[in-house]
Amino acid sequence: MTDASQSGAHHRGSLLTVDARTRKRNAAEARFRYYGMAAILTGVAFLVVLAVSIVRSGLPAFTTMAVEVEFTLTAEQYADAEGQLFKTRAYEGYFNAAFEQQLQDRNVQAGFDPEAVNRIIGNTGATLRSFFLENEDLLGQPVTFNLPTSSRIDGYFKGRLLRENVTDSRFLEVSDLDLADELAEAGIIQSKFNWTFITGKDSGVDNPGGAGIGASVIGSFFMMLVVLFLSLPIGVAASIYLEEFAPKNRITDLIEVNISNLAAVPSIVFGILGLAVFIQFAHLPQSAPLVGGLVLTLMTLPTIIISTRASLKSVPPSIRDAALGVGASKMQAVFHHVLPLAMPGILTGTIIGLAQALGETAPLLLIGMVGFVAREYPDGLISGFMDPNSAMPAQIYTWAARSDGAFYEKAWGGIIILLVFLLAMNIIAILLRRRFERRW
C-alpha cells in the first residue's frame, strides 16, 4: 500500500554527478568547518597579539639610557667640596668641568651647557657625594659612573617621546635633544640594563625613572607564604574529610555546594570580606601582606579543595582495602597510604592555585595594598608580614593608573616579571605532574 517509490517526492539523481542540493549542503559543511577554524585562529591570534604587545612594550623597561662618564675626584677637591655650604653643588661643579673636558676630547660639537646637562642627567651632585662618602679610598682614581638619564631623555631614545612634541620647558628644551643625540653618537649615552627596575621600590609620581618592582615582589612573596602555609593544610584536611569520611547527609551537601559557589564568587567580594572582617573587625593592620595572604587563602581554598579531591579520588580503592585488610584503621589507611600517593596531584593543584592568587589584584586594592605603599623593603620576618607593602599586580595597577607615559612602560615591564613567575610556577606544576603522575 505505502510504496515509497510511488511518492512524487522521490529524489532522482545519480551518485556520480553532484546535484545542486548536495553542492549546497557540502558548501554549508565547508563553511561551518571554516567558522570553527576561524574561531580557533582568532583565539590564538589574540594570544599572539597579547604576547607581542607585552614583550614589545615591556622590554624597554629593562633597559635605561645612561651616561657613561669617567670622573676623577682628587682628595683636595673632596675636602674643598665637603667644606662648602652647598656641598652637592660643589660636586656638580667639579663633575661638569670634567665632563666638559671629556666632551671636548671626544669632539662633541654641541656647545656644553651645564643647565642642559642637568636636564639630561638630573642632579649629579648628590649621587657623586654619597658615592665618595662611602668609598673614600677611590679618591684620586678614575671611576666610571653610569648616570641614568632623565625619564624624558630616556623616553626620547626609546621612541616614547617624539621631537615634534617637545616644547621648551624647565624639564626639557629642544636643544637638549641635539646634545643628547651627539652624546649617543659619541657612545657616551648608552643603553644599560636597568637594575633599579628589578631591585627598586616604588618612586614618587614625578620620578618614573627610579621606580622598581623589587619591594612589591617581596610583598607578593610574603603573601604567597601565608597562602601556602594556610591553604595547603586546610585544603588537604577539608578534602580528606569530604572525600574519605563525610557521611552522605545535608551538612556534607551544604559544604559541597558552598565550596562550588565560593569558587565562582567574584574576587572583589573577597576583598570586601577582608576589609570588613580582618581590618574593620579584627583590627589587623591595613596594607599588610598578612591580611592580603589571608584574603587570598580564602579565595584559593575552593580551587585547592577541588583539585585535591580529584587527586584523592584517583587513588584506587584497592589501596584502601589492602591497608584496611592488614589491620590499619581508616585514619591510618588514609594518612599512611592514600595521602602520599595523592601528594603529587595535590602539590600540582596547590601550585596552580598559588599562581592564580599571585595574579589577583582587586581584593588587594580594597585592603590597602596599593602600589605607592611599597616604599621600603621589610627589615625582617615579622615586618615582612605586618608592615605595609604592595604586591606585584597591585604595583602594576598603580603604575598603569598614573598619567605619565613613562610609568606605562614600567607597568608592562612589571607584567613581564609577573608572567615569568607565573610561567615558572606552571612549568614546575607540569614537571611535577609528568614526573610523579601514576596511572593505575
Added chain:
Amino acid sequence: MPVFWLVMIVLAIAIGGYILGRGRALAGAGGDSRHLHSLPNYYGSNVAIKAVAPAFLLMIVWLIAQPIFVSSQVAGDLPDGIVADGSSMSLVMAEVRRTAEGINAAVASGAMSPEMASSGRADISDFTTRLQDAGQIVTATITQPILNAAQSYRAMNATGNLLMTGLVLLLALGGTVWGLRESYPEFRARNVVEASVRALLIAAASIAILTTIGIVLSLIFNTIEFFRIYPASDFFGSMTWSPSFQGNSQLGIWPLLWGTLYISIIALLVAVPIGLFAAIYLSEYASKNVRAFAKPAIEVLAGIPTIVYGLFALLTVGPLLMGVFGNDGLGWMQSGTAVMTAGLVMGIMLIPFVSSLSDDIINAVPQAMRDGSYGLGATKSETIRQVVLPAALPGIVGAILLAASRAIGETMIVVLGAGAAARLSLNPFDAMTTVTAKIVSQLTGDSDFASPEALVAFALGMTLFIITLGLNVFALYIVRKYREQYE
C-alpha cells in the same frame, strides 16, 4: 608579644606531656608495646591533644571576646555628651583605642612611667606632649573623658590578659594531668586521637561555610548601616550616580548596573561565538595534533591575570579603537576607555571559559546520537547543528551563564578599560562604569567607613554577590540537570 610566648609555653607543655604520656603507657605495659591497646605514640598524642586543645580553644574565644567586652564596658562608662554632632560612637571608641595604644607605646619606649600612664589625675597637656614626644600620633587634644576611658581600657585589658594567661596555663596543665591519668595499657588512645583528628578535618571543611557566612554578614551589616543613612528608595530609584565627599551624594545604582550589563553583553557577544565554534571545532573536527596544540593555547588565555588584560585594554586596545572610531576616524569615541574597549578585552578573557566548558559538554553527548544522524545521511555540520547542539544546549547555556557571572564580577579590566563616568547611554563608544569599578574607587579613597560614600560600596557588593550567586546557582542547576540525562 605575650600571646606568642603563651602559645610557645603551651606547646612546650604539650611536648613534655607527649613524652611523659608515651613513657607512662610503656612503663604500664612493662616496656612491651604489644601489651598496649594502641601504639605508644598514640598515648603521647592523647596527652598532647588534651593539653593543647582546651587551652587554645579558650585562648581563641578569649581573644575574640575580650575586646568586645572591654569596648562595651568602656563605651558604657563614657559620659553622655561625648558623641559630638557629625561623629559617631565608633569614632570616639577608635580615638580611645588609639590613645590607649599610644600610651602603651609611650610606656614601652620609656617616655612615660607606668604610674603616670594609669594615674587618674594626670595632666592632659603634659600627657599629650609626652605622647607626641614618643612619636605617637594623637589627635591634637585629648579630652579628660577620653583619657579616662583610655586608661580604664588599658587597665581592663591588662587584667584580662593576666587572667587569660593564668587560665590558659591552668587548662594546659590540667589537660596534661588528665591525659597522663589515662595513659594505662587498656586505654583506647588511638580511638581518642583519631576522633580528634576527625574533628580537625571537619573544622577545616567548615571553613568554606564560615567564609560564606563571613561574606554574607560583612555585606549585610554594612549594607544595613548604609541604608540607615541613605534611603534605599534613592539607591534603587535614582538614575544618577554622583558621589561627592562634601555630602549630598546621589547614589543611584542604575547607571552602574547598566554599565555592568552593557559591558558584559559586549563581552559575551565576542566570547560566545568564538568560544562555541572553537569548542565545536576542537571536539568534532580537529585532528589529535591540532587539538593538542590549540586547546592549551586557548586555555592559556584563562590563566593570564586580569591586570594584564586591564593594561592591554588601556594601552593597546583603547588607542587602537581610538584610531578607528575616535576623532581622527569616525568621531564616535571621545577617549580610549569605553564600554567597547572593556567589552572586547573581557570577551577575549572569556573565550576559554566558554570553549572548555562547552567542549566538555559536547564531548559528553553520546556517540550513538551522532551515528544515528550520520546513518540517516546527514552531513557532519548538519549533525552538529541539528543533533549535537540541541542535545548539549542546556549545558552550553549553563556555560554561558557562568561566563556571564565572570563578566559581571570582573574588576581590573573595567577599572582600567571602561572609564570612570557613570552614565546611562546607548553608545558603546562612551565611557561608562560598573558596579565592581565603583566598589574599588569608593573603598580605596581615604574616606572614613561611616560615610555613605564609602558604605555604598558594601551595598554594591551585596548586589553583585546576589546577582553572581543567582547566576551560578542557576547555571550549576542547569548543568547538573543536563548531566543526569545521559549518565
